[in-house]
Amino acid sequence: MKEIVFDQVCKSYDQNQVVKKLNMKIKAGERLILLGPSGCGKSTTLRMLAGLEDITSGDLYMGGRRVNDVESGDRNVSMVFQNYALYPHMSVRDNISYALKVNRFPANEIAERTSEAIKMLDLVGLEERKPKELSGGQRQRVALARAIVKRSDYFLLDEPLSNLDAQLRAHARKELVKIHEKYHQTMIYVTHDQTEAMTVGQKIALMDKGVLQAFDTPKKIYNKPANVFTARFIGSPPMNVVEAAYEDGKIFIDGKKMKVPDAWCKVIKKQNKIYFGIRPEDICLSRKGNDKDYSVKAVVRYVEDYGDKYGVYFQINGVEMLALSDGDVPTPGETVHFEPNFDKVHFFDGETQKNLGYPKEK
Amino acid sequence: MRINMKQMGIHILLGLIALVLLFPILFAFVNSFKTFEEATNHIWRIIPIKPTLENYKYVFSALPFVKITWNTFIIAAIVTIFKSVTSILAAYAFVFFDFKGKRGVYFLLISTMFIPFTVTMIPNYITISQLGLNDNIMGVALPQFADALGIFLLRQSMRTIPRSLVEVAKIEKIGHARVMKDIIVPIIKPSVVSTGIIFFINSWNEYVWPVLILKSKDNYTLSLALQMFISAEGGTDFTVAMAVSVITMMVPLLMYIIFQRYIINTFALSGVK
Ligand SMILES: Nc1ncnc2c1ncn2[C@@H]1O[C@H](COP(=O)(O)OP(=O)(O)OP(=O)(O)O)[C@@H](O)[C@H]1O
Ligand SMILES: [Mg+2]
Numbered sequence: 019m020k021e022i023v024f025d026q027v028c029k030s031y032d033q034n035q036v037v038k039k040l041n042m043k044i045k046a047g048e049r050l051i052l053l054g055p056s057g058c059g060k061s062t063t064l065r066m067l068a069g070l071e072d073i074t075s076g077d078l079y080m081g082g083r084r085v086n087d088v089e090s091g092d093r094n095v096s097m098v099f100q101n102y103a104l105y106p107h108m109s110v111r112d113n114i115s116y117a118l119k120v121n122r123f124p125a126n127e128i129a130e131r132t133s134e135a136i137k138m139l140d141l142v143g144l145e146e147r148k149p150k151e152l153s154g155g156q157r158q159r160v161a162l163a164r165a166i167v168k169r170s171d172y173f174l175l176d177e178p179l180s181n182l183d184a185q186l187r188a189h190a191r192k193e194l195v196k197i198h199e200k201y202h203q204t205m206i207y208v209t210h211d212q213t214e215a216m217t218v219g220q221k222i223a224l225m226d227k228g229v230l231q232a233f234d235t236p237k238k239i240y241n242k243p244a245n246v247f248t249a250r251f252i253g254s255p256p257m258n259v260v261e262a263a264y265e266d267g268k269i270f271i272d273g274k275k276m277k278v279p280d281a282w283c284k285v286i287k288k289q290n291k292i293y294f295g296i297r298p299e300d301i302c303l304s305r306k307g308n309d310k311d312y313s314v315k316a317v318v319r320y321v322e323d324y325g326d327k328y329g330v331y332f333q334i335n336g337v338e339m340l341a342l343s344d345g346d347v348p349t350p351g352e353t354v355h356f357e358p359n360f361d362k363v364h365f366f367d368g369e370t371q372k373n374l375g376y377p378k379e380k
Numbered sequence: 381m382r383i384n385m386k387q388m389g390i391h392i393l394l395g396l397i398a399l400v401l402l403f404p405i406l407f408a409f410v411n412s413f414k415t416f417e418e419a420t421n422h423i424w425r426i427i428p429i430k431p432t433l434e435n436y437k438y439v440f441s442a443l444p445f446v447k448i449t450w451n452t453f454i455i456a457a458i459v460t461i462f463k464s465v466t467s468i469l470a471a472y473a474f475v476f477f478d479f480k481g482k483r484g485v486y487f488l489l490i491s492t493m494f495i496p497f498t499v500t501m502i503p504n505y506i507t508i509s510q511l512g513l514n515d516n517i518m519g520v521a522l523p524q525f526a527d528a529l530g531i532f533l534l535r536q537s538m539r540t541i542p543r544s545l546v547e548v549a550k551i552e553k554i555g556h557a558r559v560m561k562d563i564i565v566p567i568i569k570p571s572v573v574s575t576g577i578i579f580f581i582n583s584w585n586e587y588v589w590p591v592l593i594l595k596s597k598d599n600y601t602l603s604l605a606l607q608m609f610i611s612a613e614g615g616t617d618f619t620v621a622m623a624v625s626v627i628t629m630m631v632p633l634l635m636y637i638i639f640q641r642y643i644i645n646t647f648a649l650s651g652v653k
Binding site for chain 1: 542544545547548549550551552553554558562563566567
């Protein structure tokens with residue numbers, strides 16, 4: 019029904035390719051997050067959906083219809099911009115109802131929808147104010163209200179919360195989810211904030227330099243990242259991903275040997291060069307060493323105090339990593355045993371950087 | 381203390397400049413109420429000894445001045461309306477549309493500002509004659525329906541409007557005409573008003589072009605009438621000329637007073653000053 023399909027979609031500005039062969043299928047009513055570093059092509063992708071940018075090649079389908087040449091106004095989308103794009107000379111109420119009036123909705127319908135949106139977004143009492151008389155959070159809510167009165171099938175948001183402070187943002191995130199659960203539009207939400215991505219998204223599409231890197235549920239993306247980029251991008255502090263060599267059931271991190279459980283050897287097979295990944299919270303640094311074979315010696319460099327936790331930067335020969343620890347913290351200069359939780363490690367192909375997979379029972 | 385001295389200096393200087401600029405206006409106004417004799421003997425007197433309306437009476441009997449003022453006003457009003465519309469349309473396209481060769485077309489257009497009037501005078505004259513608009517006030521107005529200055533000024537102010545405002549409207553299926561009428565023009569209203577006043581006053585002051593086009597006194601504009609009283613044939617009575625001057629500047633002065641707020645804002649904002 020109201021699904022969206024990207025089929026080999028490319029976008030170039032002159033010679034500069036900013037979206038490369040994008041293939042993606044977004045289910046009707048789904049909340050999709052477009053995530054990625056600055057300049058990776060998120061806004062461009064969203065704007066192609068809105069009909070504000072031409073598609074250079076490939077096909078875009080919305081609700082089963084090819085929309086490459088369909089005008090913006092005929093796509094039944096609504097959009098919230100990062101700068102909110104409120105009409106500065108109109109009151110809150112007029113901002114919300116203007117498009118309905120121009121499109122000749124019946125007066126009672128306009129009044130009904132407008133007042134519903136005003137109530138829902140907690141704008142009661144502000145109806146007659148101009149945008150410049152509102153706080154950032156209020157403006158953002160007006161922009162949302164304006165986008166929902168249309169009752170469109172597709173709801174596009176380009177970093178709608180990035181101008182808000184942390185507290186308001188957390189509140190606004192919940193509001194957004196609430197709106198989506200009420201109207202069930204297909205929602206595409208651009209952000210470069212991964213907390214937002216994890217909490218709002220039912221699916222995440224992670225992009226880098228115009229290429230789709232991962233497309234999955236937040237849980238899957240976090241627990242089984244598809245490649246090195248995804249592994250490093252998702253999670254805070256980021257996952258340690260280091261180059262390593264594999265040989266006969268052992269990996270070598272900068273020359274230092276560590277045994278790997280048998281189940282993993284079946285996954286890694288005959289790879290030579292690999293990437294080894296482990297999240298800081300899945301590392302144990304022990305003074306004694308519980309099992310000398312499945313660990314490796316490391317030297318602590320420095321320690322950061324996060325309040326409830328400590329971040330311990332350490333080196334295995336020349337390779338630096340970060341571990342999180344809450345109790346017994348080693349001191350800088352100390353030699354410790356690096357013991358990864360082998361239920362939580364990741365291995366990636368040394369050439370393609372793709373995930374090599376996981377042992378069967380996981 | 382220092383700063384106060386400096387500010388005072390600046391204010392004195394500004395006061396002097398204002399005086400210099402205001403002097404001719406005051407001079408014309410005062411002398412238009414003097415008899416010719418008094419004016420020749422007491423030219424610098426600020427308050428006339430025997431104020432008289434004779435000059436004005438004479439002016440109105442010599443030429444159909446109500447008609448002439450009306451002509452001038454109609455031309456200026458039509459020009460202002462049309463030029464505002466064409467300038468808004470063109471500026472909107474230059475700011476919010478993307479098309480091939482946009483920069484080139486724009487710079488070509490702007491460069492027309494630097495073509496001297498004498499170059500276009502003859503071709504325009506022939507065109508207007510061919511259209512049968514000789515000795516017709518529409519013939520005066522027509523060539524002024526569009527020019528680069530208005531497009532330039534309005535483009536400058538439209539550029540301050542975020543593109544996303546127009547994009548939201550596009551997504552909501554609101555046509556360009558509505559976007560201009562409901563969104564763009566209201567936002568840049570001060571600029572629209574002040575460019576309108578510039579158009580109006582420019583047209584009001586136009587001299588060479590009306591001279592070419594208008595033949596009969598019934599079709600005259602104020603600047604042509606004024607010329608008649610200054611020129612040798614019209615008479616050497618300069619108090620009469622002063623009266624015509626006062627009539628001529630009445631309307632622009634009134635407009636300036638009414639729209640002062642917008643004019644100052646626009647020039648302060650655009651940095652043209
Ligand atoms: N109109 C344009 N002309 C030329 N290049 C453009 C244009 N718009 C965007 N780009 C380029 O396309 C690339 C992707 O831009 P885009 O705005 O989609 O990034 P983004 O992922 O939204 O980044 P951010 O998180 O900073 O908003 C950037 O390298 C940008 O410089
Ligand atoms: Mg962006």
